[in-house]
Amino acid sequence: MQERTTCPECSPGRDKSNVRCMVRNGDLFYCHHCGYCSAQSPSIEIKSISMPEKIIEYFDKRGIGLEVLERNQIQWNGKEIIFPYIQGKRIVNAKYRDLDKKFRQEKDKKKIFYGLDDLVDQDTAIIVEGEIDKLSLEAVGYKNCVSVPDGAPAATAKTFNGKFDYIDNCIHCFDEIKKIIIAVDNDAPGYRLAQELIKRFGPDRCYVVDWQTYKDANHALKINEFDLIKCIDSAKPVPVEGVFTIDDISKDIDNLYNNDFESFSTGWPELDPYYNIAKRQFTVLTGIPMHGKSTWLDALTVNLAQNNDWKFAVFSPENQPIAQHAAQIAKCYMGKQFFKGFNNRMTPEELEKAKHWMKSRYYFILPPDDTLTIDHILSKAEVLVSRYGINGIVIDPYNELDHSRSKQYTETEYISCLLTKIRRFARKHNVHIWLVAHPTKMPKQINGNYGVPTPYDIAGSANFRNKPDNCICVWRDLTDESSAVDVYVQKVRFRHLGKVGSVKLGFDIATGRYI
Template sequence: MKTFDDFGIDLRGRTGVEVKTTCPKCSPSRRKKNYPCLSVNTEKGLWNCHHCGWGGSLGHGEERRPEAPKIYRRPDYVLNRTDLPQAVVDYFAGRGISQGTLLRNCIGYGSQYFPQVEEERTCVMFPYLDGDEVINVKYRTGDKLFRLASGAQRVLYGLNDVDAVLIWVEGEMDKLSVEEGGFKNCVSVPDGAPTPDTKNYDSKFDFLDCEQLASVREHIIAVDDDAPGRRLQEELVRRLGRDKCLIVTWPEGCKDANDVLIKLGPEALQKCIEDAQPVPIEGTYSVTDFRSEILRRYEGEVRRGVSTGWPGMDGHYTVLEGEWTLVTGIPGHGKSEWLDALAVHLAQQHGWNFGMFSPENFPADYHSEKLMEKFIGKPFAAGPNDRMDVAELDRAMDFLADHFTFMMPESPSLDALLEQASRLVTRKGIRGLIMDPWNEIEHGRTAGQTETDYISLALSKIRKFCWAHGVHTWVVAHPAKLYKDKDSGDYPIPTPYDVSGSAHWRNKADNCITVYRHVKDENKPVEIHIQKIRKKFVGRVGMVELQYDRVTGQYRDYAHFTRAPIYSLQNRGSA
């Protein structure tokens, strides 16, 4: 068998089962060449790079090739400029920004083409620096036309000022304003805030894949007090972690840092930042904790679950961020197929990104083929039906690359999965997490701990993760053994109380769903039984029929109506 040396992996004399080292594929070309981004399991002979995605095993060789690095253009820009026209210096002075701050941040002035007006305009230039290297430049005209340098990498403005405590603002002018207030440890997002109706935030937050942020222990969020700014605040808190974030509240009549600087002065701005408040601790609340939610509702933004993509189901079940859903059903009845189809719908219609722990569907290329069939609506393999063509295959692979990440930690304990999912929230902005099935997770009960107690604690961890990160999690759990009805030959419809291990499955879940099909007559529609809904604006208890297409794995509305469920929970607890 080959050794790690055969693949260029240098363990540097380190011993143990789990070893961190540099990646031979991407480390030589990175700024931090000695950063240990490659995880190696010496016992199983496996490796995986968390930066470029290169992975494999000693037995089978490379299984995932490194992603081709993006080639970015470096804009021409002269540092240490001292040639700002007096009119520009006066303009900034009117905004409270001193010439010393302009010089420290290498602010420039010149002409650039603006596609919005299809002409060249004079503009202020804000260089985005990493050390002495100019990574990007933001150009801004006097009448507020903006553009970044074409083909340049989108990074945080102020990378050189990242520190253990970091202030986040929404624009370059606010970053300079915070410096006037006495804080250099401030960065601005490169593109401003996404609009509140933006579906897919993934590309908007590429700047979070940044080595400098790893050392930050506290984030102070000081973005604009308007609808886009509040949306940006929520997303930053979700990705950076609630426990690490403090929130700045601007005084009445001030929308952002520069407003405070102009109207109230640098001391007032300094005090606003020093008075930043932690994101509320779970289980304790005051009305100020709900300020952004209340303002959004006041402005007409009503919190709702998003559509499943099946109109007939949306009256009974929608998907709300921060909740978790139990999915159960008899083995072979299509739980995983239905859940995959739901994930594809959410990715297509709402731009959701997913972390997928689904070991029964491994290897990941097999799972990918099934998801692509659901996306395209044609089979992957050759056969009696028209298969997807090469262009459709390409489109499907791009779609999966944008929206799905397959998870398989070396030791898939619940803690390891939730830790990996937390990293995916930061890096990929996942809004959905699928754990399918529960019995493939490694469960380690402590001595004397009952299964019921363990499940209660485990489900509480899942709920805390969902709440902290604004992620919806689906957990697939099998029922205990059921027996066929002697007359019909069908199994009874499982309920949450039938799930192996504990009644906590039903009690702690926000939503409970059973996928059921008739074994004796496969032409009958698949029944989706919604057996618990915690929040009434998410849906209601009932049953929906879907038609399953075995060729493509897609589900379609069987009819745009629902009927009363054919099971009863009256003797097993209320819905």
């Protein structure tokens, strides 16, 4: 249970020694006054020499004076400028920059925001994209500023989740921050970084700087320091959900016009003309029991994780124990059998490789049976979005959720409300959600096959067809001994992402892979 208490590090020396400045939850703690915390890394030792005049002049030309350098403990080792990363008044990491703008950091040290201690006792934080930008803002009076440690991901990068580990390491330091001003670089990677920061910290307390013609904070400082102050003070709140102006969506319109929208391949080239995955969307997947829809969805998540570094929250109570579901994913990832008694079984070393790969890409949700409501599942997913930056959510299947409802709602009204919650969650949190739903009992045909179900065959409501962005059915011809499946794309809301149609995919039973 979380509690507030005094800090053993700073409270004894404060005038207000009784102020409960520390938040404690079990073995975890963080002081909002001095930054003392349970997650603190050991100090590192930096070897440096006296700062030469040429380096002082280097900063002075950029509008950064000696007083700012000294307060931030900027150092010089003879070849590189050293930016110490300080947490709780201790140096826990350092970045090195030579005069040719080549960077390096200490190896295997904790990643944190640069300038983190400057947020202690603050209710507003400014986030920039580089250490010099942080120093530039201090030069005009803003000490409550931090910099990301690794810059921004490339505008075209699809595998960049690992760049944001520092947010997980520092998220508790922002608990008392009410306003976050995002002042990253004015370019495509900076825009990408801003969107990720908004996603992690939540749009409600985020404001975004418009740099006008300037590239970044230091560029503005060098040209006109009053413009720098004006840009920061004029930061605009992230648009209110549901209210947009053309200015708000101008870049998105340009991206669509230039065919530069973000979508992701399924990993099966023959399926891509019909179905591409986009964030902020919602797919309903149906199919006859035992036709392979869950196995196909597992394979799809493996493709997205391998090719695009996606991370997934998975609620799949039918696949218990969870370890067995993880084994199925490991089998698909390695392309080898998992259990004893089969040929081509993965080795212990290959199993460890698979576990290491899954560790940062799959997070399983399985709350107690009495809390299996859609609201509870989405609340867990929201935590995973904030903490790990997940990109996709699997709810498999719909019928395992608790569907208790008030008598004032019909089943159709209840289902409409539930599907709307899922769709809104996907759009708000910039994720893709797959909902697996079984059809009603289908009549057998003369040849022993079942017909191909559609979303209209899912029990309860036509909203299973109307609400999602995409509808897919996985169907197997039981008279075909090849184990191939037909993937029917039955609805695609946006034509630039696919079209209605079907493809046949082969299935390798030994590996769980579709080919």
